[in-house]
Amino acid sequence: MSVRIIAFEALQDFIPLYPLYQLLFADHGLSAAQISTLFVIWSATGFVLEVPSGAWADSYSRRKLLILGALLSAVGYAAWITLPSYAGFALGFVLWGMSSALISGTYEAFVYDELAARERTAHFPTLLGRARSASFVMNLAATALAAPLFGLGGYVLAGVVSVVSCLMQALVAWSLPEARPVEAARESDEPGARAAFGNYLHMIRSGVTEVLTSRAVRRIVVLVAVLGGFLSFDEYFPLLARETGATTGVIPLLIAGTVAAQAIGGALAGPAYRLPAATFAIGTAVVAVLMAVGALSGSAWGFLPIALGYGALQLVIVVSEARLQDAITGPARATVTSVSGLFGEFAAIAVYGGFALGSVWFTISTLVAGLTLPLLMTAFVIPAALPAARDPVQT
Numbered sequence: 478m479s480v481r482i483i484a485f486e487a488l489q490d491f492i493p494l495y496p497l498y499q500l501l502f503a504d505h506g507l508s509a510a511q512i513s514t515l516f517v518i519w520s521a522t523g524f525v526l527e528v529p530s531g532a533w534a535d536s537y538s539r540r541k542l543l544i545l546g547a548l549l550s551a552v553g554y555a556a557w558i559t560l561p562s563y564a565g566f567a568l569g570f571v572l573w574g575m576s577s578a579l580i581s582g583t584y585e586a587f588v589y590d591e592l593a594a595r596e597r598t599a600h601f602p603t604l605l606g607r608a609r610s611a612s613f614v615m616n617l618a619a620t621a622l623a624a625p626l627f628g629l630g631g632y633v634l635a636g637v638v639s640v641v642s643c644l645m646q647a648l649v650a651w652s653l654p655e656a657r658p659v660e661a662a663r664e665s666d667e668p669g670a671r672a673a674f675g676n677y678l679h680m681i682r683s684g685v686t687e688v689l690t691s692r693a694v695r696r697i698v699v700l701v702a703v704l705g706g707f708l709s710f711d712e713y714f715p716l717l718a719r720e721t722g723a724t725t726g727v728i729p730l731l732i733a734g735t736v737a738a739q740a741i742g743g744a745l746a747g748p749a750y751r752l753p754a755a756t757f758a759i760g761t762a763v764v765a766v767l768m769a770v771g772a773l774s775g776s777a778w779g780f781l782p783i784a785l786g787y788g789a790l791q792l793v794i795v796v797s798e799a800r801l802q803d804a805i806t807g808p809a810r811a812t813v814t815s816v817s818g819l820f821g822e823f824a825a826i827a828v829y830g831g832f833a834l835g836s837v838w839f840t841i842s843t844l845v846a847g848l849t850l851p852l853l854m855t856a857f858v859i860p861a862a863l864p865a866a867r868d869p870v871q872t
Contacts, residue, residue, distance in 0.1 A: 531815025706824020
């Protein structure tokens, strides 16, 4: 099962369009502000669907939702290469946003409950870290392939390979086992659709109530959301690289460095899981400094400190996500996780909005450096927001 769980997340990031799609948009006449509005559409879609999809995952088959999410991504990427216009790009982002909403809370809840059914939840941080690391390795492979694929068949060939990867991800999801959640949806004597809808509403209430009433859950939910929002920076890395004078063929290689660092950070999350919160706070502060220095360097070499910072940030995020799952005690695990995803969309929209507005007056490098200040401020709240690691004898 572990191999298939890792393969599912890995295939989600084997997308050669990732390091190219901002350039695809720009080469079809879109400005930095227009591209930022597309990112807002993407995040807004996830914002609207995040919590409802989490409740759906708690009251329906999580495996089937993972399959649907992968298929929606495939259609979204196909829209980009078949309808290369603002409308086509927006459609692709809507479908991608729907896919992200379906998969985000569902995936982690699915993995945690599958381990819980086998009394192996202590392995969750390591498995999540390995899966995240594998996704970055595959992202790295896709990034390395982006340049030769672009040379052979332009954006269309890169898009076709991306669509095929999503279809393979759907097949992997179809092959996954699915145990009954440890905290199952409540039983109902009502028939069919009414019972299903009743369970759905029950899960929304349960998940939201746990976030509102549990201080520990509420704090870690917000922390995971804020940290995840800072990963929105990478949407602008190709434009940042172009600003330094890098060519389209070289840009994927620069992005590859940040992806490789994230893979290492994800792999180290399991061993680092039990470190004190103060260590992660210091690491996050260092991340902010590294990214600011790299962005303001004006050189392609600036991607070296950016990569180091992004790798450390990924480690902090995976550990925080694992401790969030340990903190959840109610029946609506996917819903609670999706609430965190909802707040994450708020943070992402704030980043995209800041870039869209700021691009009128400032360069991309200045904006990236400026937005590391909120990241630095976040480091100071980590000791209070990050719960202690769960006792390893607990499952």
